[in-house]
Amino acid sequence: MKRSRSCLLLSGFACTYKLTAGGKRQIVSFNIPGDIPDLQSLHLKTLDNSVATMSQCRVGFVTHEDLRNLCTRHPRIAEAFWRETLIDAAIFREWVMNVGQREGTSRMAHVLCELMVRLKAVGLVEDHACDLPITQSEFADALGFTTVHVNRVLQQMRTEGLIFTQGTRLTIPDWEKLKQVGEFDPTYLHLENGQAAA
Amino acid sequence: MKRSRSCLLLSGFACTYKLTAGGKRQIVSFNIPGDIPDLQSLHLKTLDNSVATMSQCRVGFVTHEDLRNLCTRHPRIAEAFWRETLIDAAIFREWVMNVGQREGTSRMAHVLCELMVRLKAVGLVEDHACDLPITQSEFADALGFTTVHVNRVLQQMRTEGLIFTQGTRLTIPDWEKLKQVGEFDPTYLHLENGQAAA
DNA sequence: CGGTCTTTTGACTAGTCTCAAGCATTGTGG
């Protein structure tokens, strides 16, 4: 179905996902405030994924017509939007590697690092802690694990002192350690100001 | 490192890959004739992946300066390039799902279907057959399997009549069956003329 | 023809899944 507008996530958490023929869900990205989850629809006629909220969200809508006018009138803006979609692609590539090559703790640590850095970039991290309203079953769908396995991995990470959780609040006691376990190198996020440390 | 030009694959097969800190390789996409594997470098300063050839290749180079001029003078071309990168992203999303949710035969079948359809689109498929100079170890790196496992999966697929190989030539005896096993729906490739059947 | 790369095989191991149940937390209606 062709969409005539894109949405901008103002607050809250969402995710982009796809379903297999067998009905299994793969979350292909987490969307945080500032993201435009369906910017691609500006140039692709058919949608090949869906978006779901993971918490209460506020969203803004922009019509494709307005976006297109903006792009023609201000090439620099067009370039910036294009660049945004290229960064999304870079993140997908990293996820392919994460799901394909890393196991258990390492895989989990990597997405947590990614989330922390991205959230930090929009000011949602304080003292290595942030609010993360993502259920274990959502993590499972994102990592290609089962909920049961995510639970066990998280427990292990807690006992190893890699993470600390209270409700939806996540705290990273030792950022360097988590980064190392997740083999995390933020280059692929292409942040302007290489704020590698969260 | 900043690149000042992009390359167009004229003939032969290549792949885009990333390495984990531990040295494991994840192939994130196969590049076929007509592809511009590093088009992204036009707007991203740092490269977060590498490209390798899998066979003899002929490539053409275009400087970013020329590309940028082309884009400013012909907005439609800029739009087309942007669209290409969006399709790449759609393929990455599908790969995340493939690696995250499908197992063994199904996972393998899916990439084979994708390759067939993409090769067909550039005229490299005849009678459900094509030349595929991809080693089992390369498939392994693309699928997140080991070479040993790829070998066993392929053997099973041969005995099941899903594929037929002689050297680097791959023939698909029963396209519908392969599509079904791989849960393959070509929507995500966003081909202009929905040539779903290869 | 020797050397290298690729494919194939076997036996054993490990990571992850499945099924199944119990517990905790939260929000809601009576």
Next chain:
DNA sequence: CCACAATGCTTGAGACTAGTCAAAAGACCG
């Protein structure tokens, strides 16, 4: 304000997919 859904988290045991290690057999190339 409490009871009870509903949802999410935790646990255990057994099964299965895929990995590891090791080596042999083919294929390709200078």
